[in-house]
Amino acid sequence: MLPKNIQIVLFSATFPDNVVNYAVQFAPGANQMTLQHQDLTVEGIKQIYLDCDSDQAKYDILVKFYGLMTIGSSIIFVKVCLDDFASMLSMETNII
């Protein structure tokens, strides 16, 4: 067991209700500070979306978009089948 005098602090950007409920059981009487989900996004992150005609058009648009912008480091999130995606991009899937 943990010593009684230690302090535990838990953080998350997104606590769904079931986790909040679990936290109450796990640590009854703990102090909580929560934000409404309407207040979670930060102004420093500008959110845009690109309208693409089809799934197939997305890749061309992606490449064009990268050609256009001088971008520092970036992360591209894809849903599944990363290997398919990778081979579609015919790129190195390994370490540079």
Next chain:
Amino acid sequence: MTAEGHKVVSLTGGYEGAQRDVIIDSFRMGHAKVLITTNVLARGIDVQSVSMVVNYDVPDKFIGHGKFVADPQTYLHRIGRTGRFGRVGVAVTFVSSRGDWDKLMEIRKYFNTEMTKVATDDWDELEDQVTKIIKSSRAGTNFQDGAKMGGMQM
């Protein structure tokens, strides 16, 4: 993308341990500028130089019976990989169907946030628009350079 001169690495749940660390380090140190990944990295990874996050697919989750619904939590964690500690960042989401659009609008509503549509049929305009958006985000942030310097500089 490699053919276009981008230095790309990718990381999936299939990699583990040391191999995974090597890939992340290569990205963290800037040897690779583009990291392609799945939700394995949506949460937790902190690379401060990330200035853009691309959602090649709108984040959704399976709720059974072949149905997928919008996944605002994953969206938030993904876009939060940029704009670390008051830096500015851009989050770009690709929408290619009515279903994608519905999901994204649901996410927008959930966070009561602003999302700007950028058309892809006129690239000159797209460039202008995106450049403007990035500049305005710099102006709109609460953490401008002065603030980073402890407010010593206006």
